[in-house]
Amino acid sequence: MKKTHLIAGLLTWITLSNYLKLLEPRTLLLSVVATIFPDFDIKFKHRALFHNIFATLISTAIVFLYFGTLGAIFFALAYFSHLLLDSLTKAGVSILYPISKRRYGFRLFRNGSLFDKFLFLSFTVAFTLLFIKRFSSVKFTEFLKEILLP
Numbered sequence: 405m406k407k408t409h410l411i412a413g414l415l416t417w418i419t420l421s422n423y424l425k426l427l428e429p430r431t432l433l434l435s436v437v438a439t440i441f442p443d444f445d446i447k448f449k450h451r452a453l454f455h456n457i458f459a460t461l462i463s464t465a466i467v468f469l470y471f472g473t474l475g476a477i478f479f480a481l482a483y484f485s486h487l488l489l490d491s492l493t494k495a496g497v498s499i500l501y502p503i504s505k506r507r508y509g510f511r512l513f514r515n516g517s518l519f520d521k522f523l524f525l526s527f528t529v530a531f532t533l534l535f536i537k538r539f540s541s542v543k544f545t546e547f548l549k550e551i552l553l554p
């Protein structure tokens with residue numbers, strides 16, 4: 405599921421970048437962080453501590469303070485993509501933690517199942533197509549310069 409989360413975050417990023425007609429390296433970084441961050445609770449209260457609406461709101465507020473509205477929007481959507489994907493699995497997520505420990509979700513498939521792999525493949529194809537579309541209208545060297553020379 406880890407790589408499915410990552411590609412879902414990248415897909416969220418490129419979809420929003422296409423919609424807003426922009427391509428900013430910091431929004432890419434924030435999207436990647438947002439898709440990875442929730443699973444840092446794996447050694448504590450997994451799928452609870454960082455897998456709830458309160459953690460989403462607090463971390464998005466912190467991102468807003470440092471990166472502004474645009475950064476917060478990208479971060480929140482990527483974070484939400486993580487919670488949504490986890491809610492599709494059999495384990496579900498404690499979306500209301502710490503108010504309730506109950507796990508909610510659509511519980512459609514297991515981590516690492518064939519459907520998980522299908523999602524990964526579908527997201528990868530969609531991301532690649534949207535990435536090509538976005539970069540066809542932006543100079544790739546300018547984007548690299550922004551990443552490498554902040």
Ligand SMILES: [Zn+2]
Nearest residue numbers: 442443486490
């Ligand atoms: Zn997770």
